[in-house]
Amino acid sequence: MRLSRFFLPTLKEDPKEAQIVSHRLMLRAGMIQQSSAGIYSWLPMGFRVLKNIERIVREEQDRAGALEILMPTIQPADLWRESGRYDDYGKEMLRITDRHERDMLYGPTNEEQVTDIFRTHVKSYKNLPLNLYHIQWKFRDEVRPRFGIMRGREFLMKDAYSFDLDYEGAKTAYNNMFVAYLKTFARLGLKAIPLRAATGPIGGDLSHEFIVLADTGESEVFYHKDLLTQKTPDRDNYTAEELQEIVDQWTSFYAAADDMHDPDKCDVSGDDLVTRRGIEVGHIFHFGDKYSNAMGATVAGAEGKDVTVSMGSYGIGVSRLVGGIIEASHDDDGIIWPESVAPFKVGLINLKSGDDACDGACDDFYSKLMTAGVDALYDDTAGRAGEKFAKMDLIGLPWQATIGPRGVKSGMVEVKNRGTGEKQELSTDDALNLLVGKA
C-alpha cells in the first residue's frame, strides 16, 4: 500500500480526552475515531489490526474444534425472559422497541440465543460434545465507558458456548478452551496469565479470567513468578487427560486479582510473588445447567431419558485486545506491533520522494516486497525525513526499510527493527531476504 493512496490521519499532538497510552496512540496513529461515549469507528489502520486479531482468535477456536456461527446483534426480549435475565440485567442492557412495540435488545452476550439454537436442533447425546462460537459486536451500556476502545460500550467479542452431557464432559470442554486461550494469547505476542475468578452474574462454579500484564492495567494481580515461564502448549488434539494436566500445571501456581488476593492465605514467599497490573482480555466459565435448565435444552441420553446439558461460555475481548496489545507493547515514540497482528509487516520509507534515483530504488524495492507477498506500507509522500521516521515509529510497523540518497548509490537499504531499535545496512537482496523471512 502506498501511503499516498492510504487513509492515515495521524496526529502530532495528544488529544486531551485520551488519558491512557493505548487510547492516545490509537487516536494519534489514526486507528479509530470516537463517535460517542464508548463507541468508535475503526479507520483502516485500526481495522487491519482488529481483523488480524480476529483472524488469530478464529484460527485457534477452529483448531480447538469449536464451530463458527454468527448470531444477530439484536435479540428478542422473550428469550431473555425465559432465562430470567431480562429483569436481572439492569440498565447495562440496551433495550429497544420495534415498530410493532415488541421488546428487543442489543445483545450484551448470547447465552440465551445460542441455547435456543441448540435446543431447536440437537436432540441426542450422540451429537455432543458441541462448541459453537461467534465473533460479533456486543453492546453493554456501561455507566462509565473509558480508556478508549478498552472499555467501550460497543465492543467486538468472541464468545464460544460448549454443550456436554455431563460435568466431566463440560470440564474437558472448559479445559480445551483454557488451553486454546493460552495458545491464542501467545500468538498475539502477549503474556497472559490465567486467574481464578469469581463467577459473577453469569453464574456457575468454575471460572478463570486471562489477564495481560501492562503497567496501565485496571486491576492489580499477584502471581508466582514462575507462571510466566511456563511453556505454552503447542499441539492440537490433546486428550482429555492431557488437557487436564496442562490446566493443572498452569493453575498450580498462585495467581489472583486484587479482589481475590488474600495475603494471609497466599503461601508464596516474598521474592517469588510478583505484583503487577493487568487487563482482562478473556474469561471462561463453566455454569452447568443454568441456561439449559431454564430454557429446556435437553438431549436424549444413552438410556433414552432426557438429560439437561451442561454448558460453559468462553469470551475473548477482540476489540479490547487492540488496546491491550498497545498497552503491553509501546515506547515513547509510539506503538510496537507484534508481527502477528501488525497492520503491515514493513514500512518502506523513501527519504527523498521526487528524486529519480530514490524513487526508482524505492519503487523497485516495493514491487519486490509485493511480489514476495510481504505486506508493506510504502511512504512515497513528499514529507521530510524526520517526519517520516516519526510517523513510522508512531504507527509501529515491526520493520522499517529506509532508502535515501546516501544508500541509493551503493544499493543499500537500512533495515530497522521497531522493537529493538536495531538498524543494519543491507544490500537490497539481503534486506529483501530478511524481510521475506519475517513475513
Add this chain to the structure above:
RNA sequence: CGGGGCGUAGCACAGCCUGGUAGUGCGCUCGCUUUGGGAGCGAGAGGUCGCAAGUUCGAAUCUUGCCGCCCCGACCA
C-alpha cells in the same frame, strides 16, 4: 450511580473575570528555499465560539435551562 472538570478552526489552546471587528501554535493549500529524526520564508483556506432562551444598543464573554464529552470512585469482555 456519587463527586469533579471541560465544550472557541482537523488537533492543542488563548480570549471570558472587566460585554464592543474571533486569535495563537501545529496541521491543511499554493510558491520558493530546504531535505538522514516531526524545517524556513511568503501567500492562502478554514469557526453561526455545543444548543436554546434571557439581559443589553451590542453577548464567545453576563444569567438560566438543556445537550455532549472527559476525569476520580463503586461496577464490568
